[in-house]
Amino acid sequence: MENFEALKAQYQEELKSVNGKEELGAFWQKYLGKTGQIQDLMKKMKDVPKEEKPEYGKKVNEVRTWAQDLYQAKADEIKLQEEEKRYKAEAIDVTIPSEAKVGNLHPITLVKQEIIEIFAGMGFEIFEGPEIEDDDHNFTRLNVLKDHPARDMQDTFWLTEDLLLRTHTSPGQIRVMDKKKPPIKVLVPGRVFRSDSDATHSPMFSQMEGLVVDKNITLCDLQGMLDEFVKNIFSSDARTRLRPSYFPFTEPSVEVDVSCFECGGKGCPLCKGTGWIEVLGGGVVNNKVLENCNIDPNEYSGIAFGIGIERITMLKYGINHMGVLFENDVNFLKQFKA
Numbered sequence: 147m148e149n150f151e152a153l154k155a156q157y158q159e160e161l162k163s164v165n166g167k168e169e170l171g172a173f174w175q176k177y178l179g180k181t182g183q184i185q186d187l188m189k190k191m192k193d194v195p196k197e198e199k200p201e202y203g204k205k206v207n208e209v210r211t212w213a214q215d216l217y218q219a220k221a222d223e224i225k226l227q228e229e230e231k232r233y234k235a236e237a238i239d240v241t242i243p244s245e246a247k248v249g250n251l252h253p254i255t256l257v258k259q260e261i262i263e264i265f266a267g268m269g270f271e272i273f274e275g276p277e278i279e280d281d282d283h284n285f286t287r288l289n290v291l292k293d294h295p296a297r298d299m300q301d302t303f304w305l306t307e308d309l310l311l312r313t314h315t316s317p318g319q320i321r322v323m324d325k326k327k328p329p330i331k332v333l334v335p336g337r338v339f340r341s342d343s344d345a346t347h348s349p350m351f352s353q354m355e356g357l358v359v360d361k362n363i364t365l366c367d368l369q370g371m372l373d374e375f376v377k378n379i380f381s382s383d384a385r386t387r388l389r390p391s392y393f394p395f396t397e398p399s400v401e402v403d404v405s406c407f408e409c410g411g412k413g414c415p416l417c418k419g420t421g422w423i424e425v426l427g428g429g430v431v432n433n434k435v436l437e438n439c440n441i442d443p444n445e446y447s448g449i450a451f452g453i454g455i456e457r458i459t460m461l462k463y464g465i466n467h468m469g470v471l472f473e474n475d476v477n478f479l480k481q482f483k484a
């Protein structure tokens with residue numbers, strides 16, 4: 147038992163000189179590990195006379211607890227030192243001026259958000275459908291029947307005999323009416339795809355579908371909402387004009403023009419001298435489409451419209467080549483700050 151004091155003195159002395167995690171580990175092995183000197187004390191129990199065993203065991207336990215406490219304090223101290231070393235090495239001078247350039251949203255995103263905000267103000271909700279559609283949703287249930295010439299209006303990217311890249315956001319109408327019964331007031335934004343490419347067409351572009359179904363909805367509601375839309379997006383004195391047109395999913399169908407916001411209607415290059423600019427298509431939802439979604443056309447009626455987001459963006463910002471919207475030239479894009 148006299149040896150305990152000597153061992154403790156040696157332990158304390160040696161612990162003082164331990165430096166860093168690795169030395170600490172070696173130190174632990176030497177004293178507290180399985181074959182360490184303090185563990186060894188217990189093994190010597192067998193050589194201790196019987197009457198001294200309890201006293202010896204108690205003493206060994208005391209020494210061990212004492213040693214462990216000292217060890218832990220040293221371990222904490224080393225951990226703190228190493229953390230401080232790391233913090234110093236990783237320190238960042240937050241006072242150095244930043245060179246990072248702040249980006250901005252793409253004009254298509256800006257216009258899309260602006261359109262959503264305008265219609266949200268009229269109580270519209272947002273719904274998004276899949277970009278891969280089936281024939282049923284993209285054509286048939288929208289009353290674009292097989293072999294109908296209207297299918298040629300949209301050059302389709304077919305994936306299989308039944309699946310395709312949606313050619314418009316109108317299938318969103320079907321998906322909404324399948325899920326929800328009237329009153330319905332939704333906007334369906336999304337990317338659409340057609341095999342078509344020139345100065346004003348791109349194989350991928352963006353549309354915003356609108357659908358309202360309720361009791362007594364008429365073409366007047368459509369024009370009222372679209373008047374509100376053009377006033378907000380183009381100019382407060384813009385007006386709309388409806389011209390008869392044809393879409394299989396609406397009856398009657400209309401082509402919607404906006405009064406030229408560049409010249410106020412007098413005639414200029416933008417409106418090609420007519421005072422009016424064509425902006426979107428729409429109409430009263432065809433009864434057949436309502437029936438295809440189990441909505442009774444004797445009880446409900448609806449209006450729908452489809453807005454081309456690139457077209458609105460080009461008109462709003464005076465862009466005459468659609469390509470620049472997809473080339474992602476930073477010098478072009480950085481002009482559009484929200």
Ligand code: DAH
Nearest residue numbers: 314396427428429450451452
């Ligand atoms: N889906 C048509 C297109 O892509 C646009 C359209 C026209 C949507 C009339 C409508 C509508 O909802 O009523 O050419």
